[in-house]
Amino acid sequence: MNNKDKLPEFRVILERVVEDEEAYPTGDDTPHYEYQGRRTKLGGRPDWMQGNDFACPSCPHCGKDATFVAQIDSVEHDWDSNPHRIDSLSNEQKWMFGDVGMIYAFFCFDCLEPVAVFECG
Numbered sequence: 001m002n003n004k005d006k007l008p009e010f011r012v013i014l015e016r017v018v019e020d021e022e023a024y025p026t027g028d029d030t031p032h033y034e035y036q037g038r039r040t041k042l043g044g045r046p047d048w049m050q051g052n053d054f055a056c057p058s059c060p061h062c063g064k065d066a067t068f069v070a071q072i073d074s075v076e077h078d079w080d081s082n083p084h085r086i087d088s089l090s091n092e093q094k095w096m097f098g099d100v101g102m103i104y105a106f107f108c109f110d111c112l113e114p115v116a117v118f119e120c121g
């Protein structure tokens, strides 16, 4: 059994984001690395890391655009502002998708079909 078979468990506390706010700051005045590891969120729009040209996936059954549901960050990113950081040289990081990548989950509400995509940081 390799150490990726079961990830350490985190409790997720949901807090509705009010209109005109973001789950975390994404403006140009925020360094991109400041929130890495803490960008997990539900709903809104996906925060693509490789630019805005990455198209939302379509449903494999009906072909319509799937609805964005969630993004799951590399929770253990080794950065001072991240409370869940783990030393990147320790070989103890498990919540690390590639190089601080993100998993994006989508859903087709007509076909009840999930779709997930990944981007590397």
Ligand SMILES: [Zn+2]
Pocket: 059, 060, 061, 062, 063, 064, 108, 109, 110, 111, 112, 113
């Ligand atoms: Zn569909």
